[in-house]
Amino acid sequence: MLELQWLLAYLGLGAVVGLLAGLFGIGGGGIMVPVLTILFVAQGFAPEHLVHMALATSMAAIVPTSLASLRAHHRHGAVLWPVVARLTPGILLGTFGATFLAALVPAAPLAIFFSIFMGFVSLQLFLDRKPKPSRQLPGTLGMTVAGSGIGGISALVAIGGGSLTVPFLAWCNVAVPVAIGTSAAAGLPVALAGALGYLINGWSVEGLPEFTLGFIYWPAVLSIAALSLITAPLGARLAHRLPVKWLKKLFGILSLLLALQMLRTVL
Template sequence: MEIWWAFLLLGAVVGFVAGLLGVGGGAIMVPVLTTLFMSLNFLPEQVVHIALATSMASIILTSIASTRTHQQHQAVLWPVVRLMSAGIVVGTFGATFIAARVSALPLAIFFSVFMAYVALQMLLNIKPKPSRHLPGAVGMTATGIGIGSISALVAIGGGSLTVPFLTWCNVRVQQAIGTSAAIGLPIALSGSIGYAVAGWDQVGLPPFSLGYIYLPAVLLISAVSFFTAPLGAKLAHRLPVATLKKIFALLLIGLSAKMLHSILSH
């Protein structure tokens, strides 16, 4: 029963932080799920893949809830979402098959390095200066492929990449965050399908798995995060987000280090 409560608590934290800061879904879930799955004696060579896939599937409902809240504030640029979605789907779906062929340790290292980059952005409050306009359809599609590919390898909704890109292209921060939340849905859907297909014929996966996706964790995490994501989004205008981001950055570094230690110790 302890493990089910852990999934529920993780869902509550993930949803709230994702809504509040615009990032944090996979950043929190992947290292925590890796540790939890290892405690359940999942195969060490599969545990990171299962954590990535489960995190990606758990982002679906969180993304829907967050997008609804941002849409109520007219903060979603739907033309941008449509232009980027084709590239997002191709990049995310394709990268899941690359991840499936990579062993656990390189995946964990890539995740940790990327999270260190995200944490550094937050700690130093690095923001790109608005210096250009949004590219055309080809440029937006190519950008979507890049964001989708990296998102699949670290199981994030793309916020840490999409928001800086849109801000660089003279999109207001509020609209960049809202649009990023909407773009997180095609990332989560295509990534989930990709990980399900890529892990379909794998031997040794735990019961109640759909490919690499561990369904009990998805259901429990999503059941809570769907309600806490809008709460975080509403409180984003009332709490000291800049200070919270710095605290969250230190948490990311700690969680990533713990994940690496867990993999190396096995």
């Protein structure tokens, strides 16, 4: 039976993740993975599975968050569905394939890769550097390659792809609010393929805690989803009403601090 303190922690995490998902068009893995790792340590879970479980649980929790976020952005007319359709084949291939690679890598190297990647993302958010919009969206092959890269990296760090998709679309001359909405929609195939991949790869692993299916810890998924479904539409509304420049800087700092704490916890 899940103790009340852990239930409240997962619910609180879900509230924050949903808000950030709607606000920035991200899946929230940058927040979820380090926090879940810390919570799993506190619950006494096997250390060799901590990061894999955090990545898998984050991916599964991103599924309902992405649904709530994309619906809200769709209502604002901010989703380019033809772009989502062209990105999706590559995303599915890259994300699903990368989960098999992640399953072979020990927890410590995964944590190091995650922290380095989030450090890069945090720096970009804090400096608010945007690539000059100097080109249009590529053709089918280019979109498939881009989707594969976005999906592959997203699976290794359990993000919904927004940290990569939004800059890519902005670079291709897509307006930032529309890039955020389109990224939120593209995050759904990332989360579905990632969750399925981690479920398959963890299916026969021994030493996992109760209520775990594959590498996915379902009490955390359900608790996070329950609150994120409520707060994601609020974040999406704020994204279309508020200047989010200073919020991006704050989010960048928070993501970096959490990644460093996760690294400290694992190592």
